[in-house]
Each structure stands twice: as C-alpha cells, then as structure tokens.
Amino acid sequence: MPKLAYFSVTGQTRRFIAKLPHIESVEITVTNPFIEMDEPFVLVVPTYVSEVMEPVNDFLETGDNTRLCMGLFGGGNRNFADLFCFTVHDLEQQYGLPVLHEFEFQGSDYDVQKLESELDRMSQKTKRV
Numbered sequence: 001m002p003k004l005a006y007f008s009v010t011g012q013t014r015r016f017i018a019k020l021p022h023i024e025s026v027e028i029t030v031t032n033p034f035i036e037m038d039e040p041f042v043l044v045v046p047t048y049v050s051e052v053m054e055p056v057n058d059f060l061e062t063g064d065n066t067r068l069c070m071g072l073f074g075g076g077n078r079n080f081a082d083l084f085c086f087t088v089h090d091l092e093q094q095y096g097l098p099v100l101h102e103f104e105f106q107g108s109d110y111d112v113q114k115l116e117s118e119l120d121r122m123s124q125k126t127k128r129v
C-alpha cells in the first residue's frame with residue numbers, strides 16, 4: 001500500500017490525513033523536509049505562495065522522492081477562486097507529477113474516500129510491477 005507524505009501550516013491538511021489512521025504517513029516540516037521515501041507515496045499539500053512551500057520542494061528533491069511520488073492531492077479554499085489549489089498545479093508543472101484531486105480545508109468524507117481509492121488503485125498497480 002503506498003504511503004502518504006504531507007505538509008501543513010495551519011493544521012487542516014494534518015486533520016485530513018488523521019482521517020486515514022490506518023495509512024502510514026510522514027509529515028514534511030520546515031525543520032525536517034529532507035525525508036527519504038523508500039516506497040511509492042501520494043503527496044498531500046495545501047496552497048500557499050511558493051516561499052511557504054519551499055520545504056515541499058526540498059522534500060521532492062530529496063533522494064528518489066520525485067520518482068516515487070505517484071501523484072498530488074491539493075488542499076485549498078475555493079474563496080481564492082482562480083487561485084484555488086494553484087500549488088499542486090505548480091508542482092505538476094515543475095516535477096511532472098499528476099494532480100489526482102483537489103479538496104477544501106480538512107476534506108469531506110468524499111475526499112477521504114477519493115484518497116483511499118487512489119491508494120488502493122496504486123497498490124494494485126505496484127503489485128503488478
């Protein structure tokens with residue numbers, strides 16, 4: 001089963017991840033962004049200006065992390081209109097990673113299901129490799 005890696009500034013994304021207690025997750029922090037993943041994972045990140053998101057770039061550029069990242073879940077706030085979840089789209093452009101889903105704040109039941117089903121789908125795929 002692929003794992004989760006996430007970044008959170010005000011705690012919303014952390015609360016979203018906590019809704020999947022059965023999935024192993026690692027938190028990227030400002031003080032420790034250089035975590036080396038050793039299995040495929042999904043990256044879940046909120047939306048902020050690029051300066052705030054620098055730890056996520058550091059994380060993706062650590063070890064084999066970009067290659068092992070299976071896709072992106074973006075958290076944001078629809079009040080930002082055209083800027084809703086722009087961070088995951090920037091990361092898609094920068095690192096060629098697919099955006100799998102966008103959600104608001106700590107995610108709804110639907111968003112949790114969506115993450116579970118993506119992880120399931122990926123574990124089927126990685127088993128076949």
Ligand SMILES: Cc1cc2nc3c(=O)[nH]c(=O)nc-3n(C[C@H](O)[C@H](O)[C@H](O)COP(=O)(O)O)c2cc1C
Pocket residue numbers: 007008009010011012013014046047048049075076077078080083084085086104105106
């Ligand atoms: C200063 C600031 C700027 C933000 N800018 C955006 C934005 O441009 N687009 C967006 O979709 N959400 C934006 N958000 C909303 C956050 O990305 C959203 O609330 C997210 O769930 C926060 O996750 P976190 O609590 O894990 O940091 C912004 C929030 C703050 C506080």
